[in-house]
Amino acid sequence: MFTGKAVKLFVTVAVFCFVILYILQQSLTYHRVSLFLQDPSKKPSRVRNHLKLQNAKLQDESGTLGSNTATGILGASNGLELQTPPVSSGETTSNPNNLGKQQTASPPALEKRPRLPKALIIGFSKCGTAALRTFLTIHPDVVSPIPEVRYFTLYFSNGPEWYRKQMPPSTKDQLTIEKTPAYIMTNDSLRHIKKFNPKIKLIVIVRDPIVRLQSQYAHEFVHTDPSRRPPFKRWWNEKPDDRRIIHFSYYARYIRQVYTMFPKNQVLVLSEDDMERNPLPVLREAEKFLELRPAYSDDMFVFNETKGFHCFNTQSELFPRVLTLVQVKNTTGCLGGNKGREHPEIGDSYLQHLVEVIRPLNEELFQLIGKRFQWDNFEPEPSTENTVSQNTNGTAN
Numbered sequence: 310m311f312t313g314k315a316v317k318l319f320v321t322v323a324v325f326c327f328v329i330l331y332i333l334q335q336s337l338t339y340h341r342v343s344l345f346l347q348d349p350s351k352k353p354s355r356v357r358n359h360l361k362l363q364n365a366k367l368q369d370e371s372g373t374l375g376s377n378t379a380t381g382i383l384g385a386s387n388g389l390e391l392q393t394p395p396v397s398s399g400e401t402t403s404n405p406n407n408l409g410k411q412q413t414a415s416p417p418a419l420e421k422r423p424r425l426p427k428a429l430i431i432g433f434s435k436c437g438t439a440a441l442r443t444f445l446t447i448h449p450d451v452v453s454p455i456p457e458v459r460y461f462t463l464y465f466s467n468g469p470e471w472y473r474k475q476m477p478p479s480t481k482d483q484l485t486i487e488k489t490p491a492y493i494m495t496n497d498s499l500r501h502i503k504k505f506n507p508k509i510k511l512i513v514i515v516r517d518p519i520v521r522l523q524s525q526y527a528h529e530f531v532h533t534d535p536s537r538r539p540p541f542k543r544w545w546n547e548k549p550d551d552r553r554i555i556h557f558s559y560y561a562r563y564i565r566q567v568y569t570m571f572p573k574n575q576v577l578v579l580s581e582d583d584m585e586r587n588p589l590p591v592l593r594e595a596e597k598f599l600e601l602r603p604a605y606s607d608d609m610f611v612f613n614e615t616k617g618f619h620c621f622n623t624q625s626e627l628f629p630r631v632l633t634l635v636q637v638k639n640t641t642g643c644l645g646g647n648k649g650r651e652h653p654e655i656g657d658s659y660l661q662h663l664v665e666v667i668r669p670l671n672e673e674l675f676q677l678i679g680k681r682f683q684w685d686n687f688e689p690e691p692s693t694e695n696t697v698s699q700n701t702n703g704t705a706n
Contacts, residue, residue: 421478432493437581516581517684518558
């Protein structure tokens with residue numbers, strides 16, 4: 310039998326060996342963890358495959374990785390999140406989600422987010438501003454909010470960040486345009502615009518003033534039974550020189566105010582009548598003014614005899630894209646809503662009085678902007694030549 314001393318010695322040796330084995334095990338575990346942190350591929354294949362599956366699910370839900378960071382979930386079982394620093398356009402980065410494979414980061418220029426507008430359609434109401442905005446958004450480099458934001462008339466105190474949030478997402482290379490035709494009507498709005506961005510580009514669209522009066526009448530009584538509508542002449546107070554008529558017809562007064570705050574090379578004046586006759590030249594003029602790449606094709610529009618204006622060509626290769634961007638009728642390609650409302654008739658005598666009152670206002674406009682428009686109600690006088698949207702010899706006031 311073992312003596313007491315022998316038993317005591319055996320127990321001591323056993324405890325010592327156990328302690329040595331425990332220390333060696335902990336050291337080996339620490340070594341394995343260190344190797345994994347240096348090289349994630351050392352992770353057992355079963356765990357790596359599980360992590361690959363989780364990463365694939367994340368990419369399916371969120372799309373490609375953002376351009377600023379590429380975030381992996383390797384090490385998630387240890388509560389770790391690995392991040393790589395931001396990369397610039399065109400650089401490649403080792404993406405932890407792909408276990409070290411090289412992946413091209415998304416260019417920052419393709420990141421979509423709301424951006425402040427760099428161009429505005431500021432007037433005039435009932436002059437085709439909605440149609441112009443619609444046609445411009447067909448360009449792949451243009452985005453625009455559909456409702457009138459009215460930031461510079463009603464919500465300027467909300468600040469530019471509020472304004473930005475009203476805009477649709479766009480890439481860095483796209484141009485955001487906002488349309489509110491009331492902007493041109495007050496000096497306060499123009500001052501707000503200048504304070505916001507003194508280099509912003511402004512588009513103004515006008516039309517035959519008498520047709521505009523008819524359009525305003527049709528708008529006012531669109532929901533009124535025709536038998537209950539007042540005669541056009543009576544609604545305008547029967548006086549061709551009435552203030553309301555001058556207010557609607559005196560384009561030069563408001564455009565002159567724009568010119569006092571912005572240089573002329575930042576302002577483009579177009580005619581809705583020209584856009585109805587043939588939208589393509591008008592859009593190409595706007596395209597050049599906005600410094601956009603050429604994108605409007607000759608087969609985009611066709612004249613609709615029933616409507617009396619141009620509509621999108623339903624046979625054009627571009628038409629499927631048009632349907633995703635604007636509200637048009639599938640069969641005709643024509644804009645819906647207010648476009649094409651029937652205008653009231655005007656008696657010859659009253660029409661002649663209107664022409665006599667408004668013609669001098671038109672001439673003032675043409676001299677101011679340096680070009681003239683062909684308006685059906687104002688046939689050129691014998692001394693006037695070349696009336697179709699050409700430059701005039703007079704200098705702007």
